[in-house]
Amino acid sequence: MGNDLLAKFIAKRILATVIILFVTSIFIFVITNMMPGDAIDLMLGGLSLQSVGQETVAQLRAQLGLDLPLYQQYLHWLVALLQGDLGTSYIFNAPIAPIISERIYNSLLLAVPAIMIMIVVGLVSGVVSAINEGKKIDHSISFLGILMLSIPEFLIGTVFIYIFAVQLNWIPAAFNTIDTDSMSVWQSMTTYFKVLIFPSLTIAFGSIAYVSRQTRASMIEELKSNYVRTALLKGVPYKRVVWVHALKNGLLPTVTVIAFNIGQIIAGTVIVEVVFSYPGIGNLIIMALNQRDIPLILATMMIISLIYVISNLAADILYSRLNPKISYS
Amino acid sequence: MKNNSVLMFLKRMPNKLIFGTVVVISLLIISIFAKQIAPYDANMMYYDHLKELPSKDFWLGTDRFGRDILSRVIVGSQSTLFIALISTMIALFFGSVIGVYVAYYGGKIDAFIMRCNDVLMSFPSLVFAMLVIGILGASTVTAIIAIAVIYIPRTMRVIRSQALNIVNLEYIDAAKVSGESVSYIIFKEIMPNLWPTIIVEGSIRLGYAILLTASLSYIGLGPPPPTPDWGLMAYTERAYMLDNPWPVFVPCIAIIITVITINIFGEGLKDLLLIKHSRSKGL
Numbered sequence: 001m002g003n004d005l006l007a008k009f010i011a012k013r014i015l016a017t018v019i020i021l022f023v024t025s026i027f028i029f030v031i032t033n034m035m036p037g038d039a040i041d042l043m044l045g046g047l048s049l050q051s052v053g054q055e056t057v058a059q060l061r062a063q064l065g066l067d068l069p070l071y072q073q074y075l076h077w078l079v080a081l082l083q084g085d086l087g088t089s090y091i092f093n094a095p096i097a098p099i100i101s102e103r104i105y106n107s108l109l110l111a112v113p114a115i116m117i118m119i120v121v122g123l124v125s126g127v128v129s130a131i132n133e134g135k136k137i138d139h140s141i142s143f144l145g146i147l148m149l150s151i152p153e154f155l156i157g158t159v160f161i162y163i164f165a166v167q168l169n170w171i172p173a174a175f176n177t178i179d180t181d182s183m184s185v186w187q188s189m190t191t192y193f194k195v196l197i198f199p200s201l202t203i204a205f206g207s208i209a210y211v212s213r214q215t216r217a218s219m220i221e222e223l224k225s226n227y228v229r230t231a232l233l234k235g236v237p238y239k240r241v242v243w244v245h246a247l248k249n250g251l252l253p254t255v256t257v258i259a260f261n262i263g264q265i266i267a268g269t270v271i272v273e274v275v276f277s278y279p280g281i282g283n284l285i286i287m288a289l290n291q292r293d294i295p296l297i298l299a300t301m302m303i304i305s306l307i308y309v310i311s312n313l314a315a316d317i318l319y320s321r322l323n324p325k326i327s328y329s
Numbered sequence: 330m331k332n333n334s335v336l337m338f339l340k341r342m343p344n345k346l347i348f349g350t351v352v353v354i355s356l357l358i359i360s361i362f363a364k365q366i367a368p369y370d371a372n373m374m375y376y377d378h379l380k381e382l383p384s385k386d387f388w389l390g391t392d393r394f395g396r397d398i399l400s401r402v403i404v405g406s407q408s409t410l411f412i413a414l415i416s417t418m419i420a421l422f423f424g425s426v427i428g429v430y431v432a433y434y435g436g437k438i439d440a441f442i443m444r445c446n447d448v449l450m451s452f453p454s455l456v457f458a459m460l461v462i463g464i465l466g467a468s469t470v471t472a473i474i475a476i477a478v479i480y481i482p483r484t485m486r487v488i489r490s491q492a493l494n495i496v497n498l499e500y501i502d503a504a505k506v507s508g509e510s511v512s513y514i515i516f517k518e519i520m521p522n523l524w525p526t527i528i529v530e531g532s533i534r535l536g537y538a539i540l541l542t543a544s545l546s547y548i549g550l551g552p553p554p555p556t557p558d559w560g561l562m563a564y565t566e567r568a569y570m571l572d573n574p575w576p577v578f579v580p581c582i583a584i585i586i587t588v589i590t591i592n593i594f595g596e597g598l599k600d601l602l603l604i605k606h607s608r609s610k611g612l
Contacts, residue, residue, distance in 0.1 A: 016447075019444075020444075020447050020448055020451055021451070023444075023448045024448050024451045024452075027448055028460070031460070031461075031464055032460075032464065034464055035463075035464050146589060146592055146593070146596075147585075147589065149536075149588075149592065150536070150540075150585055150588035150589040150592055151585050151588075152540050152543050152544055152547070152560075152581070152584055152585075152588075153544070154543075154544060154547045154560075154563065154564075154581075155563070155581040155584070155585070158563065158567060158570075158577060158578075158581070161570070162570055162574055162577075166570055166571050166574075263453035263454075264453070266453045266456065267453040267454065267455035267456060270455055270456065270459070270548075271455070271544055271547070271548065274547070274548050285456070285459060286459070286548060286549075289459060289460070289463030290463075292463075297460075297463070301452070301456070301460060304452065304453070304456050305451050305452055308451060308452060308453055309451045
């Protein structure tokens with residue numbers, strides 16, 4: 001069980017991930033091109049083909065490379081993608097890369113704090129219910145967990161908007177009016193705590209229960225182990241035993257649950273962006289799909305898939321690093 | 330004798346399951362007889378009763394077109410439950426058949442199907458559903474297709490891992506040696522042992538499917554208006570929350586109640602059917 005084996009395992013997993021991403025890119029490309037209507041229809045808007053003239057249309061088609069067979073179109077797209085060129089959006093009539101990076105920044109502004117909230121609240125509630133196993137607090141936390149898993153994100157978001165935007169008027173009802181670009185760091189921090197905390201809380205809501213459940217299960221096991229008893233008998237304070245000794249080992253399975261919940265967070269971000277009319281990547285995907293802007297759909301889907309697959313890879317690697325019992329096969 | 334065994338069975342049933350079964354059955358009854366139970370026609374607009382708060386005539390108030398919210402929520406259960414139920418059943422069917430086949434054959438087929446699975450699962454489910462619906466166009470049928478396609482690989486993984494424990498047992502070898510056909514072995518020898526897993530998996534999936542259905546119709550990728558649909562109602566009435574929040578919150582509460590009881594029902598089933606088996610967590 002040397003480091004070689006581990007390195008080999010990681011290399012294998014990375015290779016598998018690259019292959020998955022490659023096949024995924026073919027998959028997205030093919031099904032996106034199955035959409036009825038192409039870029040030309042979109043560019044013509046309401047104009048009829050006759051009024052523009054067949055020649056112009058053919059010329060445009062050639063210019064955009066749409067007259068080539070699908071596999072050649074795919075290769076062109078892939079080569080450009082690998083060079084960091086995401087293409088040109090039809091609806092924005094601008095290169096996609098800067099648009100996407102701005103939107104991703106906005107989405108991360110919601111998602112990263114959501115992940116932190118998920119970890120902190122999930123861990124604390126999990127440990128608290130493990131310490132009080134079978135007692136009222138434990139039951140109420142697990143009931144709250146079921147409740148949180150059963151409430152759609154859009155409802156939480158709507159409740160926040162109803163209370164804080166409609167009734168109290170603390171936050172705007174539509175978040176696309178907030179301009180994060182022109183703010184200083186300090187300003188954006190204060191805006192964050194005043195305003196953006198609500199969508200972040202909404203995103204975290206659904207995932208907290210997973211983390212909490214997993215923490216509870218592993219902590220209950222740890223608290224029954226011999227080293228915890230030894231530490232207690234040696235006179236280490238109970239709180240220290242729980243929060244330092246046991247949690248350190250109990251964290252192991254939780255780390256993977258946290259990493260695997262990134263998908264949940266992405267999905268949550270999409271919905272929450274719709275609820276709060278927030279200009280992030282989720283609203284961009286919906287806009288691209290509604291307008292059938294194929295380059296934009298391809299780019300956004302690839303980015304989401306990339307984030308998702310890489311976070312799963314990270315989960316796998318973390319798990320194998322942390323757990324010496326796993327076999328690298 | 331027979332009565333006795335029924336009683337024993339009932340005694341073994343966890344409280345969660347009894348509670349869950351009662352509520353799930355009543356939800357099904359409400360949804361099947363929705364048109365008869367609803368006090369008004371769900372799409373009838375009463376122009377002299379716009380945006381009304383709950384009253385004696387309209388128990389849960391009316392929306393901005395003067396439609397009765399109670400009737401819309403009752404009839405709306407059909408659309409949401411229908412999409413979720415049918416897609417879960419399709420996913421369960423294909424997931425378990427493919428899962429058992431690949432577990433039985435193993436080798437290259439298994440490896441190939443599992444890699445396809447990895448590709449299909451390289452998106453968060455909601456984003457994948459958005460892509461499928463974006464291509465096929467939004468409707469009830471495409472919502473069903475999208476949710477089924479998402480859940481087939483996830484169901485398959487769970488069923489396959491359970492089936493792998495069974496295919497290596499001696500009685501399967503015995504069946505092979507005695508010359509039984511593959512389909513006989515799969516459907517008559519392996520499947521019966523997988524029923525508990527399949528049923529529990531189905532009940533867990535159903536809860537997720539309802540949330541996904543509601544979320545999809547909330548972002549406009551479900552059935553089109555004016556169909557009474559929970560997610561869609563919450564979305565279309567959202568802009569008028571200031572005047573009357575009831576049209577938004579009533580369907581949301583209906584979603585929560587449904588998902589909670591299905592989750593409780595699923596937990597109960599798990600306690601009853603799988604209590605001795607340790608089960609890998611299927612996400």
